[in-house]
Amino acid sequence: MSRHIDPSPRPRGRPRSTKARTAILKSAHDLMAELGPGRLTIEAVAARAGVGKPTIYRYWANAQELAMAALLEQKLPQASSRETPSPLDDLERQVIHVVTVFSGRRGRQVTQMMAASEADSEVSKAFRNQVIMGSREQGRAILERAQALGLVRTDLDMDVALDLIYGPIFYRLLAGHAAVDAAFATDIVRTALKGLGTIVDRRTS
Amino acid sequence: MSRHIDPSPRPRGRPRSTKARTAILKSAHDLMAELGPGRLTIEAVAARAGVGKPTIYRYWANAQELAMAALLEQKLPQASSRETPSPLDDLERQVIHVVTVFSGRRGRQVTQMMAASEADSEVSKAFRNQVIMGSREQGRAILERAQALGLVRTDLDMDVALDLIYGPIFYRLLAGHAAVDAAFATDIVRTALKGLGTIVDRRTS
């Protein structure tokens, strides 16, 4: 009569689930590091993870989705959102952080993935949002703080402003025509703030 | 009468058929329009162009190079480099042109190609140079003219300035977080010229 205690009895054989899932993502991650994203194949992941192919397809529809999942799994490090009295210094620091993260191996993979993703599926939209929005929203907060302190114009389209700051980074990453480093980050911020023009026209456009 | 230098020593054998080359590029272009790049297969191109597969491989090493070549072929319409008395107007007009060209299907195709192109093949370099750098160099000329007229600061890093203008376009194409249209082009140029900051400091940094 001592059989009544049976804490996890119901599902037959299922508990492998998380272990398999983890092994798959780990293997996918490693393979992308070795071969680059886009060279990732389900077969290789299955073999390396010691997992059946159907198990992978149970979670992800194709190699691209798996790649995105694997890239998202270990989130890109966020810049500390520490606030100093100078939002412009904060901005510079944050952009340097973004540049550093995205010019690393993982960051380049994410950028490539973002560009290569075909079809505007839900998954790929989510991926792009998730990758982009982190840095972008941090930047928005800083800029708004700067506006509140009167350091940044209030008559501008905030989205355009953010594109002006982060766009150049990904542009260089994709086109590869020049280095993407901290100096570049500083240059972006300073040039964007000051503007290119000489005309001192502070009126609203 | 010294003709002894003969760097390209007259090719022997049957010359390559321009007809075949043209048919291939045409078919590749059409298929990319129908299926998207990345769905482009050599087999399909060969079948549609009425050409043998080896003939394709004689010109391009793989589907990716062919895709780039096909995109390059029908030259992206260059903005007229017409110069008006106002270089800033010219700049705005040119950026609007770039945005127009890259909005819609073409833009994503180009972005995907750039992301996918790993090998530093000739085709890949040519693609980057022509597609990406073409607009950029036009912009550089305009900005230099503007500098000469005192409309744009001369103490800035020209490459950073150009990234500030063209980066946002590709950023939006890449991330897809907002529309890429003429209004955006105008916004970029005006915001970049004026700068984000409120401080009226026109001295050299």
Added chain:
Amino acid sequence: MSRHIDPSPRPRGRPRSTKARTAILKSAHDLMAELGPGRLTIEAVAARAGVGKPTIYRYWANAQELAMAALLEQKLPQASSRETPSPLDDLERQVIHVVTVFSGRRGRQVTQMMAASEADSEVSKAFRNQVIMGSREQGRAILERAQALGLVRTDLDMDVALDLIYGPIFYRLLAGHAAVDAAFATDIVRTALKGLGTIVDRRTS
């Protein structure tokens, strides 16, 4: 109860489909009949059998092995090894049977396969053993019976004797200089038994 020895450790995964295997061999056989061996292509077999090419390669290394397997499959009808009181009659009957089987299309196919098979693969060995040696070993049994009855000399090299009987058949198939029919079979056996010479010397050589 020691079951620890497990030489064929129970195959895992989905078992191979006998249906596919059968369809492949059937199609291969038909195609060889239509086009001749050597014109047999894996592609055609796959298409006709409604089977993927990799499935064929899973079983056979190349078209030649497949051809052999297809020829082997529909077993060459063995002569009944029925024994009558007269082994010499049995021999004649068996040789007629062999000639009948190998006359016509089949004979040239087999000869061509033998000539083409270079690699000492399993299939190639099996082909030689079954197709060529099958009849030969039957002949050996009959001759030994005839020796026991004193009808055939016991001082001869049995292998040479067998070559003397079956060699001429394949020789004609190979060179095609004369017909391969029942009359020829009879002639072979009678001539071989009686010998060409006139000298009546029954002593051991």
Added chain:
Amino acid sequence: MSRHIDPSPRPRGRPRSTKARTAILKSAHDLMAELGPGRLTIEAVAARAGVGKPTIYRYWANAQELAMAALLEQKLPQASSRETPSPLDDLERQVIHVVTVFSGRRGRQVTQMMAASEADSEVSKAFRNQVIMGSREQGRAILERAQALGLVRTDLDMDVALDLIYGPIFYRLLAGHAAVDAAFATDIVRTALKGLGTIVDRRTS
């Protein structure tokens, strides 16, 4: 008035180059020695001979015909048809010669070629005849001499008799079940002459 006879209508233009023809046959021969017949490709021959492919096709319809031509070019050495007082010794010597020639590299190639040749084209028939008939007709002459001397029965089918002697050689060459050497040659001749049977029945069958 002396132009009416025109059997070979005197070709105009540049005559065919014997140099090219020779180089082709030489290269074909060498390649067959290296790769085996059947691995011979027109491309390889053209490349090695420093000759254009069309030049090869001008002489031979396909690789098989070229292979045959190359094999026939350097004729297999004929046994000396020297006659001694003992035709049976002559026969033995001739068969040893045949065995020696055909068990060599070149002989094996010829045998394979003969077996593998598809379609009963004129060329392939000619090839088989040429290869086979040399030795065979020599044998026929010897046997007839032996008949004249009363050493060989006159009531036999000469073709069958010849098949009995030469068949075993090619049988072993193709099937490879036993050695093909001088001892075998001797065995064949002696066994064929003496016959397998014990019954001393010299009456006509």
Added chain:
DNA sequence: ATCTAAGCGAGACGGTACGTCACGTCTTGGG
């Protein structure tokens, strides 16, 4: 002493088949 037609090398052409890889689905037996 030209002319000129054929042969020549080279090599690109449209094809066919190769043997491989990965896809995404299915079918097993074991846990």
Added chain:
DNA sequence: CCCAAGACGTGACGTACCGTCTCGCTTAGAT
């Protein structure tokens, strides 16, 4: 009832040769 293993049909890959077709250059007989 899920899982690993792995076979399945499918389809594209990039390569090797096929046999044909230009090319521009010999080359040698006919003019």
